[in-house]
Amino acid sequence: MIEVQQLAKRFEQGRGRGRRVVEAVRGLGFTARDGCITGLLGPNGAGKTTSLRIVAALIVPDAGSVKVDGIDVAERPQAALARMGVLSDARGLYPRLTARENIVYYGRLHGMARAAAHARADTLAAMLEMTALLDRRTEGFSQGERMKTALARALVHDPPNIILDEPTNGLDVLATRGLRAALRRLRDEHGKCIVFSTHIMQEVERLCDHVVVVAHGRSVADGTVAELLQRTGQNDFEESFVQLAFDAASGPAVSR
Amino acid sequence: MSAAWTVFIKELRDALRDRRTLLMVVLSSVAIGPVILFALSALISSMEERAESREIWAAGMEHAPTLRNYLERQTLVIKAAPADYERQLIDRRFGDAVMVLPSSFEAELAAGDRPAVELVSSSANNRAAGSLRRLQRVLAGFNQEIALLRLTHRGVAPAVLEAVRSEERDLADPRARAAQLTGMLPFFVMMAVLYGALHAALDTTAGERERGSLEPLLMTPPSRYALVWGKWGAVACVGMLIAVLSCCSFLPAQWLLRSETLAAMFQYGLREAALFLALLVPLAAMLSALMMAVAIRCKTFKEAQANNTLVILGVSLLPLVSLFNQEGEQAWHLWTPALAQMTLMGRVLKGEAFSAPDLLLPLAVAGLVTVACLAYVAHQLKSAALR
Numbered sequence: 220m221i222e223v224q225q226l227a228k229r230f231e232q233g234r235g236r237g238r239r240v241v242e243a244v245r246g247l248g249f250t251a252r253d254g255c256i257t258g259l260l261g262p263n264g265a266g267k268t269t270s271l272r273i274v275a276a277l278i279v280p281d282a283g284s285v286k287v288d289g290i291d292v293a294e295r296p297q298a299a300l301a302r303m304g305v306l307s308d309a310r311g312l313y314p315r316l317t318a319r320e321n322i323v324y325y326g327r328l329h330g331m332a333r334a335a336a337h338a339r340a341d342t343l344a345a346m347l348e349m350t351a352l353l354d355r356r357t358e359g360f361s362q363g364e365r366m367k368t369a370l371a372r373a374l375v376h377d378p379p380n381i382i383l384d385e386p387t388n389g390l391d392v393l394a395t396r397g398l399r400a401a402l403r404r405l406r407d408e409h410g411k412c413i414v415f416s417t418h419i420m421q422e423v424e425r426l427c428d429h430v431v432v433v434a435h436g437r438s439v440a441d442g443t444v445a446e447l448l449q450r451t452g453q454n455d456f457e458e459s460f461v462q463l464a465f466d467a468a469s470g471p472a473v474s475r
Numbered sequence: 476m477s478a479a480w481t482v483f484i485k486e487l488r489d490a491l492r493d494r495r496t497l498l499m500v501v502l503s504s505v506a507i508g509p510v511i512l513f514a515l516s517a518l519i520s521s522m523e524e525r526a527e528s529r530e531i532w533a534a535g536m537e538h539a540p541t542l543r544n545y546l547e548r549q550t551l552v553i554k555a556a557p558a559d560y561e562r563q564l565i566d567r568r569f570g571d572a573v574m575v576l577p578s579s580f581e582a583e584l585a586a587g588d589r590p591a592v593e594l595v596s597s598s599a600n601n602r603a604a605g606s607l608r609r610l611q612r613v614l615a616g617f618n619q620e621i622a623l624l625r626l627t628h629r630g631v632a633p634a635v636l637e638a639v640r641s642e643e644r645d646l647a648d649p650r651a652r653a654a655q656l657t658g659m660l661p662f663f664v665m666m667a668v669l670y671g672a673l674h675a676a677l678d679t680t681a682g683e684r685e686r687g688s689l690e691p692l693l694m695t696p697p698s699r700y701a702l703v704w705g706k707w708g709a710v711a712c713v714g715m716l717i718a719v720l721s722c723c724s725f726l727p728a729q730w731l732l733r734s735e736t737l738a739a740m741f742q743y744g745l746r747e748a749a750l751f752l753a754l755l756v757p758l759a760a761m762l763s764a765l766m767m768a769v770a771i772r773c774k775t776f777k778e779a780q781a782n783n784t785l786v787i788l789g790v791s792l793l794p795l796v797s798l799f800n801q802e803g804e805q806a807w808h809l810w811t812p813a814l815a816q817m818t819l820m821g822r823v824l825k826g827e828a829f830s831a832p833d834l835l836l837p838l839a840v841a842g843l844v845t846v847a848c849l850a851y852v853a854h855q856l857k858s859a860a861l862r
Binding site: 272275276277278297298300301303305307308309310311312313314315316320324325327328329330369372373 | 477478481482485488489492493683686687688689690691692693694695696697698857860861
């Protein structure tokens, strides 16, 4: 379970006269429950990546709090990270290592024994349908193969909470469907709490149990897809999203 | 600690799998000793051959029977110079100066008219210029003999011509003399270590960032210090491996020494190799940390390479201080990294004794710089992942 409350983060860009302050996140909050896929849906630049980086203890927020299974991320980042599997925007692999070595390396960093990490790599490979890739060097992997390896790497320590930042970026239809199937299994068979950010409507419609619409650094609406449709009085989810994200938002996120 | 060990093993495996880069670095570091020594020994033995050569190339020797008589008594072999010796000297195809005697030599000598003997060489032709001095010495000997004969003939003591006798005494022992030639070896070894560690240092920092694998790495529980510690360990290990290889490459290289003089002067045994390593291992550790610290701020491998040129330049320029500085070794030389190692390795080659503090001081400096650089890398790691 991930609880995010009143997050705020400002960045300073440039120097001297060209200096400006960007309010990336201002008062974002949501709750992602176990056994449920929560989607953060928002346009580019809405603050999704920054929020997820704060959740993953990479950025210290200016205000607000993040609790992962009751553990405050700011107070005990190590303990919180041990309960999270994060597939971030940057998902670089080590090209001279095999997929298995990439996965096992992260398992070891999470404190797993060598044998356990290898066993886990096999299990994940079977689940993500990448067993044939496992002992190949990741150099020359396709986008989809890379994503699977990176996802397996993020899940190696069997975390109860899974965070994915735009996981379908650059994937073809088959790879996207494979990913969706994997996420559903993680939810249904393992009861994981899954949070993923995206700007793609279909992803949310097909996959999410709970949607948080993010615009200009804050959450403007949340609920199931049906609830959001009902609230906006639309039949089409895209129309509903545009109305929620762009019409309801007030003012630009940039102040001089 | 176990996390640092995991990172260390992974980075080392990663670096060792980069076969092509590693092969180039290892080849160049292992080849460096034999190649330099071989070139040096070839140079010295050719110089020796020329110095000991008993041959004199002359044109018109038939006009100078008295000189010929003198030369033959000195057991020198007189050879007729080729007809186009001037052309050949200019083209550097001919490597000896030529003595040219005028046809009137004998008559002028008898009349006491000081016949002119031309010694033809080219200062652009190094080999010929070297043998010029020998011809001058031979002629000086001839002059002295004739002068002595003439003086004794007139009943004058030869001492009249020589108010003072000069005697030379060279204080340098053979190893110190050889060190003038072998003095650049430590420099090449140091550069080998630097280039050996360079690629690994960049790959674990700027490379990791460019690949986009730094951010996921920071989202694992180990502390930043554990990550940096492990990474640095692997980079330093590669640098130290190169140090060991290049230090050991001088041991078999000695068998290649063609010049017996150099072989006798260049004494490089296990003791010297051990001392070299004792100096180079901390240097490798320090340079690894320094290059990582420079690279961590760079977004791409290429940018890091460009920035690290500064480190490479520093390491290659510092040893020049001892070259330019005419006042000899200063106390601060041992405080300056790279320069200290260079100075001390020079002392090892000269066979000079040095005390434990001399070794410990550069070690302490290297240790401090390493710790400072690693702390900086750890500090920068998180912001580097996000920029």
